[in-house]
Amino acid sequence: MADAATYLQFSFVVPAGLTVVGWFVVARQADRREFRKEVREQLKELRTSTDEIRTRASAYWLSDDPAVAGPLAIGLSSEVKRLGRYARNLEAAGLNFDSTLYMVDVRRDATGGQFQSRSRIRSADDEDRLDDLSGSLEDLISAADAAFYEEFHPKRRHSWLRWMPLVGTLFLSRD
Amino acid sequence: MGDTMINVAKDFSRAPAGRFITDGPNSGTRFRNQFLLPALQNGTGVITVELDGVRAYGSSFLDEAFGGLKRAGFAAAELMKRLTFRSSDPSLVAEIKGYIS
Numbered sequence: 001m002a003d004a005a006t007y008l009q010f011s012f013v014v015p016a017g018l019t020v021v022g023w024f025v026v027a028r029q030a031d032r033r034e035f036r037k038e039v040r041e042q043l044k045e046l047r048t049s050t051d052e053i054r055t056r057a058s059a060y061w062l063s064d065d066p067a068v069a070g071p072l073a074i075g076l077s078s079e080v081k082r083l084g085r086y087a088r089n090l091e092a093a094g095l096n097f098d099s100t101l102y103m104v105d106v107r108r109d110a111t112g113g114q115f116q117s118r119s120r121i122r123s124a125d126d127e128d129r130l131d132d133l134s135g136s137l138e139d140l141i142s143a144a145d146a147a148f149y150e151e152f153h154p155k156r157r158h159s160w161l162r163w164m165p166l167v168g169t170l171f172l173s174r175d
Numbered sequence: 176m177g178d179t180m181i182n183v184a185k186d187f188s189r190a191p192a193g194r195f196i197t198d199g200p201n202s203g204t205r206f207r208n209q210f211l212l213p214a215l216q217n218g219t220g221v222i223t224v225e226l227d228g229v230r231a232y233g234s235s236f237l238d239e240a241f242g243g244l245k246r247a248g249f250a251a252a253e254l255m256k257r258l259t260f261r262s263s264d265p266s267l268v269a270e271i272k273g274y275i276s
Contacts, residue, residue: 073192077231084264103266104273111233116193 019169035093036152042090046144049083050137057110057133061126066118073116080110083140090144097147102140109133178220181210184228191229194239203239211244215257226262234270242274251276 056079060072083106087099109132114120183191187210188201195204214222226232244254254275260268 073233074190074230077233081231081264084266088264100266100269103264104270107232107266107270108234112235112238114194115233115235116198117195117235118193118198 015169022166039090039093039095039148039152042086042093043144043148046083046086046090047141049079049086050141053079053083053106053110053137054130054134057130061130062122064122069116069120073111077111077115080107087140087144090147095144095147095151097143099140099143102136102143105136106133106140109136177218179214179218179222180225181214181222182225182228184225186210189229191236191240192233194235203236203243206236206240207243207247211240212247215244215249215254220257221259222257223259223261226260226264226267232267237267237271238274241271244275 053076056072056076060069060076063069063072080103084099084103087103091097091099109129113125113129181187183206187206191201191203191206193199193202195202211222241254241258245251255272258275260271262268
């Protein structure tokens, strides 16, 4: 009788425990999904910034008009600075990649050499510079993408643990 | 002599640009000649360069300002020992150290 009473008294513990633990697991997965969406948005901004740098770099380095060189140069260097901030945001969010050396390469390719020089004359080297810049930007994007998929591997998106609240609830309702 | 602090944005310009004096008033050459060289030549302490607050840096400016110190005759070891940098952007510090090492 004592055993039956004890069983009846505590028979809800396991199903309730399963339900509560399951709620935590589902809540954590929901948080992780939201976090993944935020990181994807940051990655999108990074890509948009790299496209902007390509456009501004082409405009600056392929231009023969000294009147517009100044504003074009300011726009280009500002965009490179913005790109660096987006890359650091991704690192701060927890992605496992170090943007430092990639940003050094991007800045050198975009704003090195005769950048902001009043005596600059357009030359064939400028097109090589733009090719190098394109390569540096692709390296940065590849590293960021690789870090994203390392953190949010498609195979790890779903877990059987998300069924725990349902299992716990079924046991509870049987009682 | 004690340590020195150079704040690029407040002491020099918020818009550093270009390499040579002919490129404009805020060139790498002027920054090097007016701030870095006197600090290095007139003391033995550490020189801290605050890089934040500037609109943006071009590599041409950084190369001329800091890389020019080696071309002026300073040894890499001394520059690495005496120059320190403060910046919210670690890639700026890494780039400058690449020029002075």
